Every structure is written in C-alpha cells, then in structure tokens.
Amino acid sequence: MRVGVFICWCGSNIKNMVDVEKVAKEAEKMPRVVYSQDVQYLCSEVGQADISKAIDEHKLDRIVIGACSPRMHESTFQQLLESKGLNPYYVEIANIREQCSWVHTDKDKATVKATELVKKAVAKSYHAIPLTSDLLKVNKKALVIGGGIAGIQAALDIADAGYPVDLVEQKPSIGGRMAQFDKTFPTLDCSACILTPKMVEAATHENITLYTYSEVENVAGYVGNFKVKIKQKAKSVKQDICNGCGDCMEKCPKKVANEFDEGNSKRKAIYTLFPQAVPNKPVIDRDNCIYYKTGKCGLCEKICPTKAIDYNQEDEIVENEYGAIIAATGFDIKDPQDLSEYYYGNHPDVITSLELERQLNASGPTSGKVIRPSNGKTPEKIVFVQCVGSRDRNKGNAYCSKVCCLYTAKHTLLLNEKFPETESYVFNIDVRTGGKGYEEFYERARHKGAKYLRGQVSKVEPLGDADNKLLVRGYDSSIGEQVEIEADLVVLATSIEPKVGSSKIAGLLGLSSDSDGFFSEAHPKLKPVETQAQGIYLAGVCQGPKDIPEAVSQASGASAKAIILFNKGEVKSVPTTAMVNEEICSGCMQCKPVCPYEAISREYVTERVAGKEVKRPVASINRALCQGCGACAGLCRSGAMDIGGFTSKQIMAEVDTL
Amino acid sequence: MRFPTKTASIKEQQELADIIQKNVKDCYQCLKCSAGCPLTEHMDYYPHQVMLLAKMDLYEKIFNSKTLWVCASCLACSSRCPRDLEPAKVMEGLRTMIIRKRGEGNVEVVNPKGVPRQALISSMRKLRR
Ligand code: SF4
Ligand code: SF4
Ligand code: SF4
Ligand code: SF4
Numbered sequence: 001m002r003v004g005v006f007i008c009w010c011g012s013n014i015k016n017m018v019d020v021e022k023v024a025k026e027a028e029k030m031p032r033v034v035y036s037q038d039v040q041y042l043c044s045e046v047g048q049a050d051i052s053k054a055i056d057e058h059k060l061d062r063i064v065i066g067a068c069s070p071r072m073h074e075s076t077f078q079q080l081l082e083s084k085g086l087n088p089y090y091v092e093i094a095n096i097r098e099q100c101s102w103v104h105t106d107k108d109k110a111t112v113k114a115t116e117l118v119k120k121a122v123a124k125s126y127h128a129i130p131l132t133s134d135l136l137k138v139n140k141k142a143l144v145i146g147g148g149i150a151g152i153q154a155a156l157d158i159a160d161a162g163y164p165v166d167l168v169e170q171k172p173s174i175g176g177r178m179a180q181f182d183k184t185f186p187t188l189d190c191s192a193c194i195l196t197p198k199m200v201e202a203a204t205h206e207n208i209t210l211y212t213y214s215e216v217e218n219v220a221g222y223v224g225n226f227k228v229k230i231k232q233k234a235k236s237v238k239q240d241i242c243n244g245c246g247d248c249m250e251k252c253p254k255k256v257a258n259e260f261d262e263g264n265s266k267r268k269a270i271y272t273l274f275p276q277a278v279p280n281k282p283v284i285d286r287d288n289c290i291y292y293k294t295g296k297c298g299l300c301e302k303i304c305p306t307k308a309i310d311y312n313q314e315d316e317i318v319e320n321e322y323g324a325i326i327a328a329t330g331f332d333i334k335d336p337q338d339l340s341e342y343y344y345g346n347h348p349d350v351i352t353s354l355e356l357e358r359q360l361n362a363s364g365p366t367s368g369k370v371i372r373p374s375n376g377k378t379p380e381k382i383v384f385v386q387c388v389g390s391r392d393r394n395k396g397n398a399y400c401s402k403v404c405c406l407y408t409a410k411h412t413l414l415l416n417e418k419f420p421e422t423e424s425y426v427f428n429i430d431v432r433t434g435g436k437g438y439e440e441f442y443e444r445a446r447h448k449g450a451k452y453l454r455g456q457v458s459k460v461e462p463l464g465d466a467d468n469k470l471l472v473r474g475y476d477s478s479i480g481e482q483v484e485i486e487a488d489l490v491v492l493a494t495s496i497e498p499k500v501g502s503s504k505i506a507g508l509l510g511l512s513s514d515s516d517g518f519f520s521e522a523h524p525k526l527k528p529v530e531t532q533a534q535g536i537y538l539a540g541v542c543q544g545p546k547d548i549p550e551a552v553s554q555a556s557g558a559s560a561k562a563i564i565l566f567n568k569g570e571v572k573s574v575p576t577t578a579m580v581n582e583e584i585c586s587g588c589m590q591c592k593p594v595c596p597y598e599a600i601s602r603e604y605v606t607e608r609v610a611g612k613e614v615k616r617p618v619a620s621i622n623r624a625l626c627q628g629c630g631a632c633a634g635l636c637r638s639g640a641m642d643i644g645g646f647t648s649k650q651i652m653a654e655v656d657t658l
Numbered sequence: 659m660r661f662p663t664k665t666a667s668i669k670e671q672q673e674l675a676d677i678i679q680k681n682v683k684d685c686y687q688c689l690k691c692s693a694g695c696p697l698t699e700h701m702d703y704y705p706h707q708v709m710l711l712a713k714m715d716l717y718e719k720i721f722n723s724k725t726l727w728v729c730a731s732c733l734a735c736s737s738r739c740p741r742d743l744e745p746a747k748v749m750e751g752l753r754t755m756i757i758r759k760r761g762e763g764n765v766e767v768v769n770p771k772g773v774p775r776q777a778l779i780s781s782m783r784k785l786r787r
Binding site for chain 1: 659660661662681683684685686687689706707710711713714
C-alpha cells in the first residue's frame with residue numbers, strides 16, 4: 001500500500017492558521033506514506049495535475065487530502081482517482097479548514113490538530129474498500145404535491161418538456177392561495193386574470209393528470225423509482241357526468257362558513273371552491289352534508305338534471321410510480337388571536353390582510369367593496385399593522401414573512417384608488433422592499449398618501465363611541481411621540497406559516513424541516529430547490545416565505561431538476577450502502593424495522609454444520625433501496641452490519657491514532 | 659397625539675406644494691436631514707420631524723415651532739436628502755406660508771457674523787416686515 005498525502009493551502013484560508021509545510025513534512029513520517037506535498041489550491045487544475053503526476057511517479061494507491069469539507073470537493077477528488085484507474089473510495093479527506101483553520105486562533109495548536117486530522121485520515125485509508133454504484137433506471141414521470149401557483153408552474157414545465165406529471169391537490173380545485181388574491185404587487189395585475197389561464201392549461205395539458213380533493217397517503221422507494229399511494233377523496237358527484245350547471249349548489253339547504261373567503265361568507269355543503277374553480281364541478285363536503293349526517297335531504301340528487309350525484313362513492317386509493325417528486329405544499333396564515341393586544345376575534349372590525357384581500361376581490365364576500373364588518377359602511381380611517389406574528393420570538397414566528405410590506409402597500413394603493421376618501425396609516429418596524437420594482441411600488445404608496453409610522457402597535461381596543469370605532473395605540477419613533485388613531489378598520493398583516501399537515505408530508509418524503517417547519521433545501525445557496533432526499537425537489541412557500549415571482553422561478557428550477565433527471569434516464573445508486581457480514585450475522589432481524597427505506601430482508605445461507613447441511617437466516621440488503629443512513633449498523637449487536645466507506649474497522653483505525 | 663386631529667386644509671396643502679414644487683409624502687424618514695443639520699440643538703422639531711409632520715398634514719405643529727426660524731437655510735439637508743426632497747425648501751415654504759399669513763417673521767439672529775450667502779438671502783426674507 002502506497003499512500004500519498006496532499007495538504008491544501010486554500011489560498012490563505014488554511015495557510016494563515018495552519019503551517020501547511022509542517023503538516024506535509026509530518027505526514028511523510030506516517031507509516032506507508034511514500035509521498036507528501038503541500039499545494040496552493042488542490043481543487044484547481046494545477047493542484048489536480050500535481051496529484052495525478054504523483055500517482056504516476058510514486059505509484060500511489062491511496063490518496064489522503066488535507067483540505068476543506070468533503071461536502072465541497074470530495075467528488076472532485078473521486079473523479080480524479082477514477083480517471084487514474086483507482087477506485088474513487090480510495091480517497092480520504094481530512095477537513096483541516098472548517099474543522100481546523102476556520103475555527104481556531106492559535107496557529108501552533110491548529111497545526112498540531114491539522115496533523116492529527118491527517119494522521120487519522122491516513123489510518124482510515126489503510127482499510128478503505130473499493131465501492132461501486134449501480135445504474136438504476138429512472139421512471140420518467142413526476143409527481144407534484146400541491147396545486148398552488150408553484151405546483152401548477154412546476155407541472156406545466158415538466159409537462160411541456162414532454163414528460164407525464166400527476167398534480168395532487170387536497171382542495172377540490174387547483175389555484176391555491178393566489179386564487180384568493182385580488183391584485184398582485186408590484187404591477188397590480190388582477191390575480192385571477194393571470195392565474196386562471198395557467199389553471200386551465202394545467203387541466204387540459206395532455207401530459208398532466210389532476211388529482212384534486214386528493215392527498216398523498218404513502219411514499220416508498222427512492223430517486224427514479226418512487227411508489228406513491230394517493231387517496232382520492234370521494235367527491236360524491238360523478239365528475240364525468242356532471243355538467244357543472246350548479247343547480248345543486250343553489251338548492252342545497254346547508255350553509256357552511258366559506259374557507260375561501262376566510263369564513264366571511266357562506267357556501268353550501270355541495271360546492272365548488274370559487275367561480276373559476278378547476279375542475280369546475282362540485283363536490284359534497286360530507287362533514288357538513290345533511291344527508292350524510294341524518295340520511296335525510298337528498299335534495300341535490302333530486303335536482304341534478306344529469307343524475308351525477310352519487311352518495312355511495314368511496315374514497316379511492318391509486319398507486320403510481322414516479323421518478324421525481326416536487327413538494328409545493330404552500331402556506332397558511334397564523335391566527336392572530338394569540339396576539340391578544342390586537343383584539344382580533346373580539347371586534348368585527350379587526351381583520352386580517354387576507355380578509356381584506358377577499359373584500360377587495362370582486363368575487364369575494366362583499367363583491368369588491370371594502371366595509372367595516374360591524375356595520376357594512378365604508379371605513380374612513382384604516383390602520384394597517386405590519387409584522388403581526390412575524391419577527392416575534394415571543395408569541396409568533398422569528399422570521400420575516402417577506403410579502404406583507406408589499407401587499408400592505410398594495411392595499412393602501414387599492415384603497416386610495418377605489419375609495420379616495422379613505423385614509424391609510426401603516427405602523428411598521430421597517431419596510432422591506434427587496435425585489436425588482438418593489439421600492440418604487442412602496443414609493444407610489446407613500447406618494448398616494450399612505451401614512452407610514454415607524455413603530456409597532458401595542459394595543460387595539462374599542463373606543464366605546466356610538467360608531468363602535470377602535471383606538472389604535474402606537475408610537476412613531478420619528479416624531480418621538482405616542483400616536484393614537486381612532487380607526488374604523490384595523491388590518492393585521494399576519495405571519496405566514498407552513499401549511500398545516502406539511503410535517504406529515506415531510507415525514508412521508510423523508511424531508512427535513514427547519515425549526516419553523518419549512519422544508520430544508522440541500523444547500524441554502526447552491527442547491528435551493530434540491531433536498532437531502534435525492535429526486536425530491538421544492539417549490540414555493542413550503543421552503544420559506546416567498547412572493548409569486550419567486551415561487552414561480554423556484555418551481556421552474558425544481559422542474560428543470562426533474563427534467564434533467566428524466567433526460568439522463570438513469571441514476572447512480574448510493575455506493576456507501578450497508579453490508580452484512582453473513583458469517584457473524586445472527587439473523588435476529590432487529591435491523592429490519594429500523595431501516596427507513598425498507599431495504600433489509602431476511603435471506604438464508606446454507607452451511608455445513610457437523611456434517612449436515614443447514615439453512616441459517618441472515619439479514620440481506622437491497623442495494624438499490626439502501627441509502628446508507630447507518631441506522632442498521634448502529635443497532636446491530638453482533639457487529640455484522642457495516643456501512644461502505646465507514647466500516648467499523650475504518651472508524652476504529654481513526655480513533656486508535658488519536 | 660391622537661387622530662383625528664386638526665390637519666392642514668386642502669388649500670394649505672396645495673399652497674405648500676405650489677411653493678416647494680415637491681411632494682413631502684415622498685419622504686421615507688431616513689433621518690439623514692437631521693443627521694447633518696448643524697442647528698438641531700436649538701430646534702424643537704428636527705428637520706425629519708418637520709418632514710413627517712408635513713407629510714401627515716400637521717402644519718399647525720410646525721407653524722408653532724421654533725425650528726422654522728432656527729433653520730439657517732444652509733442647505734446641508736437639501737444637498738444630501740436621498741429622496742431629493744430638499745427639506746430646506748420645505749422649511750422655506752412653511753415659513754413663507756406664515757409670513758404670507760401674518761405678514762411678519764420672528765427670527766432671532768444668533769450669530770450675525772459669518773452667515774452664508776444663501777442664508778443671508780433667506781434671512782432677509784425672514785426678517786422682512
Ligand atoms: S344532500 Fe347534502 S349536498 Fe345535497 S342538498 Fe342536501 S345537504 Fe346539500
Ligand atoms: S444503512 Fe441500513 S438502515 Fe440505512 S438504509 Fe441502508 S439498510 Fe436501511
Ligand atoms: S437648511 Fe435648515 S434644516 Fe436644513 S440642514 Fe440647514 S439648518 Fe438644518
Ligand atoms: S433626508 Fe429626505 S428622505 Fe430622509 S428624512 Fe430627511 S427629508 Fe426625509
């Protein structure tokens with residue numbers, strides 16, 4: 001065995017804190033090291049050429065790199081080894097940057113530590129075993145979870161590239177949050193006008209299959225080969241027969257709070273989500289339908305001219321296979337009732353921004369008129385409160401919801417335009433307008449008269465006058481005075497939160513979430529649409545607060561990743577899978593239930609014991625399924641389970657040198 | 659301060675706009691004007707506060723303040739305002755409104771020597787009877 005050691009300066013990143021020449025010298029003395037060198041930039045072409053030359057000249061068969069985290073460049077070095085005819089797993093990396101030079105301040109001690117880290121890596125390299133991956137076929141079909149604008153865009157892009165896509169939406173219509181909005185900032189485009197064509201396109205695209213009123217029940221498999229169970233909830237209306245006349249909705253006697261209008265209007269038990277719903281055919285909400293509660297009524301069945309009502313329809317489970325999955329599960333808004341100082345829920349004229357948005361919408365509960373819910377009159381003084389539950393570690397969410405500053409500016413503009421007699425006051429901590437044309441939009445809002453006051457509102461309470469007004473108490477830091485406003489309407493810019501139920505989706509997909517519940521991307525800068533789970537990508541607010549253009553761009557990015565995967569047609573399996581040492585495996589099968597990928601099964605080996613042939617059970621790994629998580633190896637009591645690249649022998653060799 | 663409160667009439671707002679040819683509502687309260695003003699220690703409202711009060715149509719408060727008469731019209735604020743609002747011009751406009759109304763100013767010359775030329779011209783207007 002001939003080990004070569006290469007110590008990188010990483011420019012000044014490592015060299016300033018670690019005496020790289022000294023580490024290289026020390027490495028020369030380590031057993032089986034036949035060559036050692038320090039290099040300015042190992043990842044550069046020059047650095048790679050140095051390694052390549054040394055491999056040839058010194059017949060190296062194990063390479064130890066002292067450089068940055070293997071996350072950065074392990075694959076660079078692996079490819080180099082492969083091109084030299086060596087197994088890529090014959091390279092070992094000592095992280096002397098992130099784990100040494102960047103975190104220490106004493107050069108002498110850092111140099112000692114770097115030497116130790118290299119020594120450890122050298123010891124590990126002695127026990128390296130060659131690993132290979134297999135090529136696995138990719139099923140060229142995508143699943144998109146969530147039918148909001150992000151999901152729709154992702155589905156359209158993949159479908160346009162020529163691959164089939166299934167789009168799953170839990171509501172009876174696609175469209176998501178954007179369908180609720182009136183106008184969009186900063187162009188004031190009518191939201192429905194730009195969204196509905198996309199919804200219709202998704203519904204009619206030959207490569208897209210819509211699963212509305214459906215939920216993902218189970219996900220198994222791995223990149224290129226996911227097996228997914230989708231539950232289609234019974235719609236109780238035969239979708240192929242119903243002609244969408246809407247007679248049933250008119251006649252249905254049961255009224256329910258309309259979630260699409262944030263509860264500010266009524267819909268029927270048999271309903272479509274909104275007038276432009278896609279598909280535009282009703283479903284029966286069984287939780288509220290009289291027939292399902294009491295067995296009586298049945299009016300819709302009688303009225304329906306096409307006999308489309310089917311009370312006996314059952315939920316259906318469809319099982320499909322996909323190569324890639326895009327999560328686009330969207331968001332909910334935080335209920336501001338926890339922040340009792342704003343009096344939400346205690347006075348009808350304290351509303352959320354989304355409620356105002358619905359009021360402004362021509363198909364909303366007030367047909368586009370802005371009113372004080374208490375008396376139906378047009379409000380004159382409107383107070384907007386920013387950051388309600390956002391940037392609030394106490395009772396809210398620590399993060400910024402990103403879109404509130406701009407949609408509030410939009411609301412003041414729309415109010416000014418539609419009801420010039422209204423006056424808007426905006427209490428804010430600061431106004432954040434990062435985005436193209438956003439600062440100008442904020443400028444326009446100010447120009448049109450929105451009065452921005454810098455400071456947070458501390459109390460909203462009833463004024464106790466005949467008009468049932470509200471008194472809003474804040475402070476303006478510029479004037480340096482407490483400010484009180486007798487308001488007709490108070491609008492709360494409520495915080496955005498991950499969709500209820502998204503943690504269940506994360507569990508099904510094996511995604512990790514951040515502390516706020518948003519799905520984590522693989523790398524915050526360079527892999528913003530990928531996840532740690534290969535073949536699963538993210539689009540829209542499920543990954544973090546975003547506005548529409550960002551959600552759409554991310555959706556296109558996510559779909560591009562899926563398309564790349566489909567175009568390649570095959571993926572390399574994970575080489576660092578679990579391996580069973582059948583000789584010592586006792587066949588207890590304790591490892592089977594811990595494997596999150598169901599990669600372990602029981603097999604039998606035939607042995608001769610005392611002259612007789614016996615069959616003995618042992619654990620066996622399906623290498624295509626195993627993701628190398630290591631759960632089984634950690635658990636195995638007989639030490640029969642090992643993970644390629646991280647065998648117990650390798651780890652122990654490292655520990656022993658320290 | 660509680661709203662609703664007495665605010666400038668549309669006529670007064672128009673008058674100010676006509677004089678200054680600026681839209682005070684453009685101010686985003688960056689505070690740069692106050693940051694550079696050499697006379698803030700003698701002012702009751704700082705330049706940015708004057709701007710905010712003007713923006714909120716609370717002229718009465720500015721009319722009753724010392725600031726307008728302390729302002730030396732040095733134009734430091736105007737040369738630096740990132741919104742190009744020229745706060746000095748706004749001050750001047752508000753002063754003009756008072757003078758037009760009352761036909762008099764009420765300035766107290768603190769440092770008669772070394773007054774910059776622009777300030778001198780402005781002072782003449784302020785001192786005019
Ligand atoms: S059966 Fe249910 S859906 Fe049909 S009319 Fe009655 S309440 Fe409405
Ligand atoms: S390492 Fe073990 S537990 Fe993890 S995926 Fe592979 S077989 Fe399953
Ligand atoms: S012009 Fe007046 S307000 Fe502006 S900086 Fe000079 S003294 Fe201050
Ligand atoms: S410098 Fe201009 S924008 Fe900034 S506070 Fe003063 S007047 Fe307003």
